[in-house]
Amino acid sequence: MKSIIVCKSVSHGNTRKVADVIGEVLGARVVDPSEIDVGELSAYDCVGFGSGVRNMDFYRELREFAASLPEGQRAKAFVFNTSGFPEPPFRRYQRNFVSLLENKGFEVVDTFSCYGYDTFLPLKIVGGVRKGRPNTEDLEAARGFAEGLRDPDRLSPLM
Numbered sequence: 001m002k003s004i005i006v007c008k009s010v011s012h013g014n015t016r017k018v019a020d021v022i023g024e025v026l027g028a029r030v031v032d033p034s035e036i037d038v039g040e041l042s043a044y045d046c047v048g049f050g051s052g053v054r055n056m057d058f059y060r061e062l063r064e065f066a067a068s069l070p071e072g073q074r075a076k077a078f079v080f081n082t083s084g085f086p087e088p089p090f091r092r093y094q095r096n097f098v099s100l101l102e103n104k105g106f107e108v109v110d111t112f113s114c115y116g117y118d119t120f121l122p123l124k125i126v127g128g129v130r131k132g133r134p135n136t137e138d139l140e141a142a143r144g145f146a147e148g149l150r151d152p153d154r155l156s157p158l159m
């Protein structure tokens with residue numbers, strides 16, 4: 001299975017840490033959206049999309065990248081994010097991003113999220129929240145998630 005991870009990580013490299021662990025398990029290259037042309041994705045059987053969260057949404061650069069992909073995508077996909085807070089029930093940004101991918105034709109097989117050190121301005125005053133996250137346990141959970149992606153029942157036709 002040929003995999004790639006497109007990851008936008010801005011604040012502290014939190015999401016990149018998660019992406020690197022998943023990439024290691026899957027043997028996948030991790031790239032910023034600016035480092036890959038939309039047409040290049042068709043060469044992959046499985047595409048991971050990772051983002052930090054800003055103002056209750058995935059980073060604009062990743063959303064724009066996904067929105068610019070042509071319809072009729074045939075690959076499997078997975079989605080992950082880091083955030084300072086749980087996703088609010090009134091703003092399902094991860095679900096919205098999954099829907100965007102599904103509308104492009106991807107089969108989204110799984111999602112993952114964990115906390116990331118958050119220094120959004122008002123929180124900066126108190127030194128931020130979720131210091132040290134993602135921590136070892138978060139990264140182990142990300143590793144488990146990635147190993148699950150290799151589960152033959154989910155991805156085997158492509159492996």
Ligand SMILES: Cc1cc2nc3c(=O)[nH]c(=O)nc-3n(C[C@H](O)[C@H](O)[C@H](O)COP(=O)(O)O)c2cc1C
Pocket residue numbers: 008009010011012013014015016051052053054055056057082083084085086115116117118119120121
């Ligand atoms: C300007 C700004 C806005 C943020 N907005 C949110 C938010 O709406 N919800 C949330 O849970 N976390 C929010 N965060 C926290 C980030 O999502 C979190 O720190 C994330 O791990 C950043 O990932 P990165 O280091 O990969 O960019 C915000 C952080 C910043 C700096």
